Each structure stands twice: as structure tokens, then as C-alpha cells.
Amino acid sequence: GAGVSQSPRYKVAKRGQDVALRCDPISGHVSLFWYQQALGQGPEFLTYFQNEAQLDKSGLPSDRFFAERPEGSVSTLKIQRTQQEDSAVYLCASSLRQGGGNQPQHFGDGTRLSIL
Amino acid sequence: GENVEQHPSTLSVQEGDSAVIKCTYSDSASNYFPWYKQELGKRPQLIIDIRSNVGEKKDQRIAVTLNKTAKHFSLHITETQPEDSAVYFCAAFSGTYKYIFGTGTRLKVLA
Numbered sequence: 198g199a200g201v202s203q204s205p206r207y208k209v210a211k212r213g214q215d216v217a218l219r220c221d222p223i224s225g226h227v228s229l230f231w232y233q234q235a236l237g238q239g240p241e242f243l244t245y246f247q248n249e250a251q252l253d254k255s256g257l258p259s260d261r262f263f264a265e266r267p268e269g270s271v272s273t274l275k276i277q278r279t280q281q282e283d284s285a286v287y288l289c290a291s292s293l294r295q296g297g298g299n300q301p302q303h304f305g306d307g308t309r310l311s312i313l
Numbered sequence: 314g315e316n317v318e319q320h321p322s323t324l325s326v327q328e329g330d331s332a333v334i335k336c337t338y339s340d341s342a343s344n345y346f347p348w349y350k351q352e353l354g355k356r357p358q359l360i361i362d363i364r365s366n367v368g369e370k371k372d373q374r375i376a377v378t379l380n381k382t383a384k385h386f387s388l389h390i391t392e393t394q395p396e397d398s399a400v401y402f403c404a405a406f407s408g409t410y411k412y413i414f415g416t417g418t419r420l421k422v423l424a
Contacts, residue, residue, distance in 0.1 A: 201356075230410075230412070237417070238416055238417065239317075239319075239402045239404075239414030239415050239416050239417050240357065240402070240412075240414050241414070242411045242412060242413070245410035245411070252410055253409065253410040253411065255411075256411070288356070288357070296410070298344065298345045298406035298410075299344065299345045299364060299406070300345075301347065301359045301362065302347070302359065302412070303359075304349075304356040304357045304358075305356055306355065306356045307356065
């Protein structure tokens with residue numbers, strides 16, 4: 198596609214439910230990032246994939262958060278037993294080459310997650 | 314850990330004036346510094362970036378300067394227009410796989 202696509206755009210869930218957020222990066226992009234953006238804050242790094250390999254997951258807040266990219270393209274961020282503090286915009290970004298740095302990141306529009 | 318501080322948090326300027334946003338970073342290994350513009354409810358859009366081997370880069374009305382010794386970099390927007398109104402984020406690439414973002418500057422250009 199022309200850009201990074203994320204779905205759904207909005208997700209409302211009750212506390213304790215599981216949610217799954219999808220990211221479809223730009224075709225051929227090796228690097229994929231997930232970020233969490235709280236209201237009025239900058240994006241905070243969650244995890245990084247190089248193709249299908251998850252090379253850095255140090256930003257995941259707890260073991261309730263899980264991400265995968267099984268075929269090196271589409272990625273899913275799953276949050277189990279959601280809590281109110283999980284409410285945020287979840288952004289996905291992709292870059293052409295491996296390694297992440299020294300190259301532009303292309304962001305999706307994000308998924309706005311609200312936990313009631 | 315790595316940290317990026319961004320100032321000011323809000324900035325109002327008259328149309329046609331210049332705007333300057335400043336960021337400092339803590340990781341001396343950082344080597345790539347992008348700036349993003351984010352309009353309300355929209356995705357962050359890269360507007361300019363600079364690598365650590367360059368001191369200044371300019372693209373029409375937008376410029377970025379980098380001082381590696383002091384570990385700070387700045388965004389300069391000249392001849393501001395109402396459509397420049399948005400939240401601007403600086404970021405630093407830490408050398409592993411992480412981008413560390415600043416907390417954002419809400420720029421308002423008053424017509």
C-alpha cells in the first residue's frame with residue numbers, strides 16, 4: 198500500500214478484556230516499530246521487529262503486552278487483561294532498512310484504545 | 314537511561330515570525346535526529362532530519378541545527394503560516410533500535 202495502515206482506528210474495551218491491534222507496514226519495509234502515545238505526550242517505544250524477528254521488546258510495559266510479526270510483514274500487538282492505564286494511542290511505524298536508525302520512519306494513523 | 318528534553322511545551326507566534334524549538338539529549342551515542350509534525354488526530358509526519366556528521370540542514374522554511382558537544386538540537390521555522398500550527402516532536406536515535414521522543418511543543422501561529 199501507499200502508507201502504513203493500522204486497524205481498527207478506534208477500539209473501546211472493558212477492563213479485563215483482550216484486544217488485538219493490527220499494523221500493515223509499507224510493502225518491503227524491513228523494520229517495524231510499535232509505540233504507545235499517551236494524551237499530550239510523545240510516542241514511547243514499545244518494541245522493534247527486523248523482518249519477523251523481534252529484536253527489542255524492552256519497552257513493553259508488562260507481560261500482558263505481546264507483539265508478533267510472523268511472516269515479516271503484518272504485525273499484531275496484543276494486550277491481555279486490559280487495564281485503564283492501557284488507554285492510549287498505539288502507533289506503528291516502518292522503515293525500509295534494518296537497524297532502525299539513520300532513516301525515516303513512516304507512521305500509521307494509530308489505534309486509539311479506550312479502556313472503560 | 315536515554316532522555317530527550319524538549320522546550321517550550323507551547324509556543325505562540327504571529328504569522329510571518331520565526332519559531333524555534335529546542336531539544337537536548339542524554340545519550341552521546343545518538344547519531345540521528347528527526348523532527349515530526351503531528352496534527353490533531355493524525356499520524357506524526359517527518360518534516361526534517363539531521364545526522365550526527367552534519368551541523369545544520371535546511372529545507373525551504375525549515376532548518377535544524379545540531380550541537381554534538383552540547384548535545385542539543387533545534388528546529389527553526391521561518392515565515393510561519395497558520396498551517397504550521399501543530400504539535401512538533403523531536404527524537405533521538407539511541408544506537409540500538411530505539412527512538413526516544415521529546416514531550417512535544419504545541420505551536421500556534423496567530424493570523
